[in-house]
Amino acid sequence: MPRTKEQFEEMRNATRAKIQSAAMQLFAQQGFGMTNVQEIADKAGISIGLLYRHYKTxxxxxxxxxxxxxxxxxxxxxxxxxxxxxxxxxxxxxxxxxxxxxxxxxxxxxxxxxxxxxxxxxxxxxxxxxxxxxxxxxxxxxxxxxxxxxxxxxxxxxxxxxxxxxxxxxxxxxxxxxxxxxxxxxxxxxxxxxxxxxxxxx
Missing domain, CATH: 1.10.357.10 (Tetracycline Repressor, domain 2)
Structure with missing residues (x-):
C-alpha cells in the first residue's frame, strides 16, 4: 500500500531529527571545524546522500x-x-x-x-x-x-x-x-x- 503524504512527512521529519541530533552531539564534542559530513551521516545511521537531500552543506x-x-x-x-x-x-x-x-x-x-x-x-x-x-x-x-x-x-x-x-x-x-x-x-x-x-x- 503506497505511503500517504502525511507518512512521507513524518519520515522526513524523523530523518531530519536524527541528522540534527547527530550533528549537535558531534559539533559539541569535536567542534564544528573537526566534524565532517560523513561522520554526521554515520552517527545518524543514514547515507550521506540522504543527508544531502535534507541539508546542502x-x-x-x-x-x-x-x-x-x-x-x-x-x-x-x-x-x-x-x-x-x-x-x-x-x-x-x-x-x-x-x-x-x-x-x-x-x-x-x-x-x-x-x-x-x-x-x-x-x-x-x-x-x-x-x-x-x-x-x-x-x-x-x-x-x-x-x-x-x-x-x-x-x-x-x-x-x-x-x-x-x-x-x-x-x-x-x-x-x-x-x-x-x-x-x-x-x-x-x-x-x-x-x-x-x-x-x-x-
Missing part, C-alpha cells in the same frame, strides 16, 4: 541548529519580561535547566553549539550576528529581572548586570563540563545554582 545544518537554540533563548528573555514574581520565574527556569541537564545531553550540546556559533563561521555572517543579539537581549532581560527582584526584596543586593553575566557564564561552564566529563559530571542542585541570588535565604 554542513554550514546550513549548523545554522539551523544555532537558530533553534537562539529561538529558545529568545523565549526565555520574553518569559523574564512577564509580571510574575522574579523569584518564581528564576526558580522555575533553574529547575528546568537542572532537569534538562540531568536527563540528557541535548541542552548542554545546544549551549556549546551556541558558543561555537560566535566564532566557528565568518565574522560577517548574519546568523551569527542574530545569535549575538539574542544573547545580549537575554542578558539584559535577566539583568532587569534581577533588578526588579531586588526592588521587591526577593533577591540579594548587587550589580544586576554582573549577576546576570555570572549566572549564564556558570551555566555555560557546566554545559562544557558535562560534555567533557561525561559520567564523572555531577550537576549542582537548583539551590546551589541560585545561591548568589538568594543569599538572604529567600
Amino acid at each position: 554542513k554550514d546550513e545544518l549548523f545554522h539551523e541548529l544555532a537558530e533553534f537554540a537562539a529561538a529558545g533563548l529568545a523565549r526565555v528573555a520574553e518569559r523574564f519580561q512577564s509580571d510574575e514574581s522574579p523569584s518564581v520565574l528564576m526558580k522555575g527556569f533553574v529547575q528546568e535547566i537542572y532537569e534538562d541537564m540531568v536527563s540528557g545531553d541535548d541542552l548542554a550540546n545546544l549551549m556549546i553549539l551556541m558558543s561555537q556559533s560566535f566564532h566557528s563561521i565568518g565574522d560577517t555572517n548574519d546568523g551569527q550576528n542574530g545569535v549575538v543579539t539574542v544573547n545580549k537581549n537575554l542578558i539584559m532581560a535577566t539583568s532587569k529581572l534581577i533588578k526588579r527582584g531586588q526592588e521587591l526584596d526577593e533577591f540579594a543586593a548587587g550589580d544586576s548586570y554582573e549577576m546576570a553575566m555570572f549566572f549564564f557564564s556558570f551555566i555555560q561552564g557546566l554545559a562544557e563540563m558535562k560534555v567533557k566529563m561525561k559520567d564523572d559530571f555531577v550537576m549542582p542542585s537548583p539551590s546551589i545554582l541560585t545561591a548568589f541570588l538568594f543569599s538572604k535565604g529567600g
